Amino acid sequence: MQSTNHHPFTEGLLTWYHQHARELPWRQTRDPYAIWLSEVVLQQTRVAQGLPYYLKLLEVFPTIESLAHADESVLFRHWQGLGYYSRARNLHKTAKLVVSEYQGQFPSTYEALIQLPGVGPYTAAAIASFAFGEAKPVVDGNVFRILARYFGIETDILHSSARKEFTDVALELIPKDQPAEFNQAIMDFGSLQCSPAPLCASCPLSLTCIAFQQKRIQDFPVKQKKAKQRNRYFNYFILEQGNKMLVRERKGKDIWSGLWEFYLLESSQEEELESLVELDKILPKFLHDAVIQPLKSPKIHLLSHQKIHCKAWHVQVPDNLDISHVEDFQWIGPEDFEKLGKSVLLLNLITDNLHLEIFNDSMPR
DNA sequence: AATCCGGGGCA
């Protein structure tokens, strides 16, 4: 029972699995059709969400022939709400292909399986191991996470080379005589124990886990932060009156907190201000009589996580117009403003418009 | 190598 030539990871994993295995319907069979169906349903889908779909689909399409001969619209109706609908189209394609080209018998090797529409490295390994006992390790989100933590692998799991590297590691761990057991085990382990928020306190592998040893659980798996690249639309107005301009210090948790800037109106929606005509809709009423001229400005300012679309205008406020109290803003002379911290975007905006008298050739640096 | 495809659970 206890093969002592297993890697300690594998030994601990299988022992854990014997006590914690989930009872899932697709584990009660070795029918490649049912297994394939379950794996496609579960692609990027939680077990709890996919389970009822799997049961219903297997009830409506009990055999691959019934699926192959079904109207695709019927399949889509049953896939409704599950998402990633190309899965359903590829499912139907593969069903017809297996019936017509393989006499209804699923191909039995990883290399043949991965040729099927909608069957990639993960699904091919899953079918090959679960239905045919081939020693191919499944490498899904769970496996990336578990191996990265246990072995302290620093490779970015989103990098193109990551799959091969993790597959190679898993290949050294998977027992050739029970690959299905190992693959089922590692996914249950990822779901129940080494989950995104792991239960290290009760984990039988924690003492040999690099991430746990180094107290760096939060560091693994390494995954490049998704550059949100939120689009924002900044409309700056250089309000000038009596050789002073209206500025404020940015505060709070937004970008550039602590830096200073001109009067800013941010278009909240994805509506850029295209013309002066639209300005009237957004500008405070007290500015309707001011002389407004468009300025040259950086069109786009890129941050790591934001893409700022910028437009700017110069506003000559008449001397007799009192706009002394605009919330958060204050009037300041160019000499004083020069001493305050500003974003690169604002510096570029200034540099682009040094011809303005208010800057008086005194602004840069 | 980068993007797109989705709905849902959870901190």
Place this chain on the structure above:
DNA sequence: TGCCCAGGATT
């Protein structure tokens, strides 16, 4: 809100 889920196809 952002992250993640039994990933794969497309460009």
